[in-house]
Amino acid sequence: MAKDQAFVTLATNDSYARGAMVLGKSLRNHKTTRKLVVMIGPHVSDPCKGVLHKIFDEVLLVDVLDSGDAAHLALMKRPDLGVTFTKLHCWTLTHYSKCVFMDADTMVVQNVDELFDREELSAAPDPGWPDCFNSGVFVFRPSNETYGKLLKYCTEHGSFDGGDQGILNGYFSNWATADISKHLPFIYNLSSIAIYTYLPAFKQYGGNAKVVHFLGQTKPWSYTYDPETKRISGDMQEASTHPTFLLDWWMLYSSSVVPMMTEGYGDQPFHS
Amino acid sequence: MAKDQAFVTLATNDSYARGAMVLGKSLRNHKTTRKLVVMIGPHVSDPCKGVLHKIFDEVLLVDVLDSGDAAHLALMKRPDLGVTFTKLHCWTLTHYSKCVFMDADTMVVQNVDELFDREELSAAPDPGWPDCFNSGVFVFRPSNETYGKLLKYCTEHGSFDGGDQGILNGYFSNWATADISKHLPFIYNLSSIAIYTYLPAFKQYGGNAKVVHFLGQTKPWSYTYDPETKRISGDMQEASTHPTFLLDWWMLYSSSVVPMMTEGYGDQPFHS
Ligand SMILES: O=c1ccn([C@@H]2O[C@H](COP(=O)(O)OP(=O)(O)O)[C@@H](O)[C@H]2O)c(=O)[nH]1
Ligand SMILES: O=c1ccn([C@@H]2O[C@H](COP(=O)(O)OP(=O)(O)O)[C@@H](O)[C@H]2O)c(=O)[nH]1
Ligand SMILES: [Mn+2]
Ligand SMILES: [Mn+2]
Numbered sequence: 001m002a003k004d005q006a007f008v009t010l011a012t013n014d015s016y017a018r019g020a021m022v023l024g025k026s027l028r029n030h031k032t033t034r035k036l037v038v039m040i041g042p043h044v045s046d047p048c049k050g051v052l053h054k055i056f057d058e059v060l061l062v063d064v065l066d067s068g069d070a071a072h073l074a075l076m077k078r079p080d081l082g083v084t085f086t087k088l089h090c091w092t093l094t095h096y097s098k099c100v101f102m103d104a105d106t107m108v109v110q111n112v113d114e115l116f117d118r119e120e121l122s123a124a125p126d127p128g129w130p131d132c133f134n135s136g137v138f139v140f141r142p143s144n145e146t147y148g149k150l151l152k153y154c155t156e157h158g159s160f161d162g163g164d165q166g167i168l169n170g171y172f173s174n175w176a177t178a179d180i181s182k183h184l185p186f187i188y189n190l191s192s193i194a195i196y197t198y199l200p201a202f203k204q205y206g207g208n209a210k211v212v213h214f215l216g217q218t219k220p221w222s223y224t225y226d227p228e229t230k231r232i233s234g235d236m237q238e239a240s241t242h243p244t245f246l247l248d249w250w251m252l253y254s255s256s257v258v259p260m261m262t263e264g265y266g267d268q269p270f271h272s
Numbered sequence: 273m274a275k276d277q278a279f280v281t282l283a284t285n286d287s288y289a290r291g292a293m294v295l296g297k298s299l300r301n302h303k304t305t306r307k308l309v310v311m312i313g314p315h316v317s318d319p320c321k322g323v324l325h326k327i328f329d330e331v332l333l334v335d336v337l338d339s340g341d342a343a344h345l346a347l348m349k350r351p352d353l354g355v356t357f358t359k360l361h362c363w364t365l366t367h368y369s370k371c372v373f374m375d376a377d378t379m380v381v382q383n384v385d386e387l388f389d390r391e392e393l394s395a396a397p398d399p400g401w402p403d404c405f406n407s408g409v410f411v412f413r414p415s416n417e418t419y420g421k422l423l424k425y426c427t428e429h430g431s432f433d434g435g436d437q438g439i440l441n442g443y444f445s446n447w448a449t450a451d452i453s454k455h456l457p458f459i460y461n462l463s464s465i466a467i468y469t470y471l472p473a474f475k476q477y478g479g480n481a482k483v484v485h486f487l488g489q490t491k492p493w494s495y496t497y498d499p500e501t502k503r504i505s506g507d508m509q510e511a512s513t514h515p516t517f518l519l520d521w522w523m524l525y526s527s528s529v530v531p532m533m534t535e536g537y538g539d540q541p542f543h544s
Contacts, residue, residue, distance in 0.1 A: 125402035129466050129473035131458040161472035180452040186403040194401050197465075200433035201401035 002033045004097045005116050006057070008090045011104050012041030012083060017048040018221050019104035021257045022249055024055035029252075030111040035096070039089060051260045062089045084164040085154065091140065091147035103136040105214040107249055112188065112210050115139055121172040122182040124189035126165070127197060131176040135165040136213045137189040191215040192245065212245045225250040227258075274305045276369045277388050278329070280362045283376050284313030284355060289320040290493050291376035291486075293529045294521055296327035301524075302383040307368070311361060323532045334361045356436040357426065363412065363419035375408040377486040379521055384460065384482050387411055393444040394454040396461035398437070399469065403448040407437040408485045409461040463487040464517065484517045497522040499530075 007027055011017040020038050027036060036056040040049065042063050052059045090101050100115045102108075115122070120141045123133035140146075150171055159166035169175070175182060186194070187205065191213045195202045214220050223246065224233045232250060279299055283289040292310050299308060309330040312321065324331045362373050372387045374380075387394070392413045395405035412418075422443055431438035441447070447454060458466070459477065463485045467474045486492050495518065496505045504522060 125397055126470065126473075127400050127402055128470035129458065129477070130397035130399055130402035131477070132470070132473055160476040161470075166472065166476075176455070176457065177452060180449060180455075183448070183452075185448065186401065193469075197469075198398065198400035198404070198433075200438065201398075201404055204432040204438075205401070205403070 002113075002116075003035070004095070006035035006037045006093070006096045006099050007032065008037045008039065008093060008099045008101050009104050009106075010039045010087055010090070010101075011044060011052075012086060013043050014045050014048050015219070015221055016104040017044050017052060018253065018257065019106075019219065021048075021051055021055055021260075022220075022253050023102060023104060023106055023108070024052075025252055025256045026108045028055065029256075030108055032111060032113055034100075034113060034116065037093065037096075037099075039086070041086065047261065050263075051257065054260055060093075062086055084159060084162075084167060085151075087135075087164040088147065088150050088154070088167070091142050091150060092144060093142040094144060096142055098139065098141055101135075101138050101140060102211070103213060103215075105219050106136055106189070107212050107214075107245070107252070108210065109212060109245075109248065110210045115184070115188065118184065119182065121168070121175060122184050123175065124184040124186050127186075127191055127194045132165065132169045133172075133175050133183075134189050134191065134213070134215070135163075135168050136191075136215060137184065137211055138168070139184075187211070189213050209245075212248075214246075214249070220246055220249040220253070223250070225254060227254045274385075274388075275307070276367070278307035278309045278365070278368045278371050279304065280309045280311065280365060280371045280373050281376050281378075282311045282359055282362070282373075283316060283324075284358060285315050286317050286320050287491070287493055288376040289316050289324060290525065290529065291378075291491065293320075293323055293327055293532075294492075294525050295374060295376060295378055295380070296324075297524055297528045298380045300327065301528075302380055304383060304385055306372075306385060306388065309365065309368075309371075311358070313358065319533065322535075323529065326532055332365075334358055356431060356434075356439060357423075359407075359436040360419065360422050360426070360439070363414050363422060364416060365414040366416060368414055370411065370413055373407075373410050373412060374483070375485060375487075377491050378408055378461070379484050379486075379517070379524070380482060381484060381517075381520065382482045387456070387460065390456065391454065393440070393447065394456050395447065396456040396458050399458075399463055399466045404437065404441045405444075405447050405455075406461050406463065406485070406487070407435075407440050408463075408487060409456065409483055410440070411456075459483070461485050481517075484520075486518075486521070492518055492521040492525075495522070497526060499526045 009020045009023055011020040024036050037058040037060060038052050038056045039060045039062045049059060093099060098116055118139045121138055123138040126132045126134040153171045154167055157170055187208050188211050190209045190211060193215055232246060281292045281295055283292040296308050308328040309332060310324050310328045311332045311334045314335050321331060362371065365371060370388055390411045392411060394411040396409060398404045398406040425443045426439055429442055459480050460483050462481045462483060465487055504518060
C-alpha cells in the first residue's frame with residue numbers, strides 16, 4: 001500500500017530546490033512511510049541534483065517542451081502557463097496510485113501520512129478567498145486521462161489567477177460545495193499570511209500545525225541566517241509574523257541540508 | 273412557513289443603527305418574504321428608533337443587564353464580553369422557528385431568502401483562518417436551551433478572540449469538518465478584505481456576490497459622502513479596494529434612509 005504512494009514536490013531552479021530539500025528532510029525526520037519524489041526543471045544545478053538524490057527516492061526531470069505532443073501543443077498556445085503546466089505534470093506519475101503534492105515552500109512539522117486516507121482532490125481552503133482551495137498541498141490520483149483533461153482545460157479556459165491554483169480550482173470546481181472530507185483542515189496548509197490576519201485564531205489553533213506554507217513573495221531562502229547565533233536577518237518586520245516557523249526552516253536547512261551541499265558545491269552560496 | 277422566519281441584526285448605538293437601516297432597506301429592496309428584526313441597545317436615540325420602526329417589523333430593546341438571572345450572572349463574571357453577549361441574545365427570539373443573523377455592517381445585493389433552506393449553524397468561512405466561520409452572517413434556530421448553553425460556554429471558556437466569533441466557533445466547533453451543507457458559499461458573506469488579498473478570485477467570482485460585509489475597522493459610515501456629486505471622500509486608499517460596494521451602500525443610505533431620518537432628526541448628522 002504505502003509503497004505505491006508518494007509525496008511529490010517541484011523545483012525548477014536552485015532556490016526552490018533548497019526549499020524542496022528542507023521539505024524532504026522534514027518528511028523524513030517525521031518518519032513518513034511513503035516515497036519522496038521531486039520533479040525538477042532543466043535549470044537545477046548538478047550539485048543541487050546530487051543533494052536531491054540523497055533526500056528523495058526519485059528525482060524526475062520534467063521539461064515541459066519535451067514532454068510529448070499534447071504538452072507541447074498546449075504550451076505553444078499559452079506560453080504564459082509554463083510553470084503552472086509543470087506542476088500539473090504530477091498527474092503523469094502513474095507508477096503511484098495516490099500522491100500528495102506539496103509546494104517546495106512548505107515544511108511538515110508533524111507526520112502527515114494520514115493524508116493518504118483522503119481522496120482526489122482534497123486540499124485546504126485558501127485564506128483570502130476561502131471557497132478556493134490552496135494548491136500548495138493537495139491529494140491526487142495520478143492518471144494520464146486526468147492529465148489530458150487538465151491540459152485541455154488549461155488551453156481552453158486559461159487560469160483565472162495566471163497560476164496552477166486558478167486552473168485546479170476551475171477544473172475541480174465543486175470542491176467548495178460537494179464533500180467535506182475533501183476539505184483538509186487548515187493546519188495541513190497553514191499559510192504564514194493567516195498568522196497576522198487573524199492572530200487570535202492562530203494562537204488558539206496554530207499549535208496543532210502540521211504543515212507550514214511560506215506562501216507569498218518572501219520565501220525562507222530570501223532571508224539570511226547566521227548559524228553561529230542562530231538568528232535570521234533581513235526584512236524582519238515580515239519575518240516577525242512567523243518567527244518560529246522561519247527559524248525552524250533555517251535550523252533544518254543549516255543542520256541537515258548544508259552539510260550535504262558542501263560536499264559537492266562549497267559552503268558559500270547556501271547561507272543566504 | 274415564511275411568517276415564522278426572520279432576518280435579525282443588532283445595533284447598540286446610532287452608528288451601527290445606520291448600518292442596520294441600510295441592511296434592512298437592502299433586504300426590502302430585494303423583496304424578502306421574511307420578517308425583519310433589529311435588536312437595539314439602550315443607547316440608540318429616539319429618532320433612530322423611529323426610522324428602525326419604519327424599516328423593521330420588530331425593534332427589540334435588549335439590555336444585557338436586565339435580561340434575566342442567567343444573563344446577569346454570566347455578565348458579572350466576564351464584563352468584557354458585553355457586546356458579544358448581546359449578539360447571542362438572538363437565540364431568545366423563540367417566536368421564530370428559524371432566523372438568519374446579519375451584522376449591521378452587511379448589505380444584501382441580491383435576494384438571499386434561500387438561506388432559510390439551511391440548518392443551524394450554517395455560515396461562510398472566515399478569510400484569514402478559513403476553518404473558522406465568520407459570524408457576520410449565520411443561520412440559526414432560536415432556542416432558550418441553546419441560549420443557556422451558549423451562556424454557559426461563554427462564562428466557562430470565554431472567547432478566544434474576545435468577540436462573538438470566538439464564542440460561536442468554540443461552541444459550534446465541528447463546523448469545519450462535519451457537514452458541507454453548513455458551509456455557506458463565500459458570496460453570502462463577501463468580506464471587503466478578500467478583495468485585495470486575492471484579487472483574481474474576486475474578479476472571477478465577485479460578480480455573483482449576494483451579501484457584502486464591510487468587516488474591519490473602517491465602516492461605510494466612517495466615510496463622508498456628497499449626495500450631489502455622488503462621491504465618497506475620506507481615506508480613499510482603503511475605499512478603493514471596494515469602491516462599488518461602498519458607493520452602493522451610500523447611494524442606498526442617501527436615497528432611502530436619509531429622507532426618513534430628516535423627518536424626525538434634521539439632516540445634519542446623517543451625511544458624514
Ligand atoms: O519559479 C518557480 C516558481 C514555483 N515553483 C514551484 O511551484 C510552487 C508554487 O509557487 P510558490 O510557492 O512560489 O507560490 P505561492 O505558494 O507563494 O503562491 C513552488 O512552491 C515550487 O514548488 C518552482 O519550482 N519554480
Ligand atoms: O459597538 C458595537 C459593535 C458591534 N455591534 C454589532 O455587532 C456586529 C459585529 O461587529 P463588527 O461588524 O464591528 O465586527 P467586524 O465584522 O468588523 O469583525 C456589528 O455589525 C453590529 O451588528 C454593535 O451593535 N455595536
Ligand atoms: Mn507555495
Ligand atoms: Mn461585521
